[in-house]
Amino acid sequence: MLQEQLPTPLLEQVQQRLARLLGPSCIVTLASSENDQGVSHYHLAIQHEGHGISLEDSGIISADFADRLLAMVGQVSTLLDSETLKRMASAEPSRPLVWISDRSGPCQTQPSAST
Numbered sequence: 001m002l003q004e005q006l007p008t009p010l011l012e013q014v015q016q017r018l019a020r021l022l023g024p025s026c027i028v029t030l031a032s033s034e035n036d037q038g039v040s041h042y043h044l045a046i047q048h049e050g051h052g053i054s055l056e057d058s059g060i061i062s063a064d065f066a067d068r069l070l071a072m073v074g075q076v077s078t079l080l081d082s083e084t085l086k087r088m089a090s091a092e093p094s095r096p097l098v099w100i101s102d103r104s105g106p107c108q109t110q111p112s113a114s115t
Helices: 008-022 065-080 083-089
Strands: 026-034 040-048 054-060
Touching: 008 026, 008 040, 008 065, 040 065, 054 065
Parallel strands: none
Antiparallel strands: 026 040, 040 054
């Protein structure tokens, strides 16, 4: 059972740490579950009240899951503090409407075999 593998106080500590890093304008929710094979998973949701940005992530709970979440939240914090995001949230006619990054990630499409 997950509660035996990962105590609730540990999840709460990780959630509180993530919330402190992001500040009071973000709502951080961290939960866990276990599948039929006994594999534990985390479920993270972050909502920024000011910008309306929402981020969700889930994955297998491993020895380094807290470090991975802290690194991800560091990237989110950098994004929220960026001048680009501030410009996107403004009412200026010249504001960017889309943020395109050259950083690769899991959502990036791969070239097809025909290209």
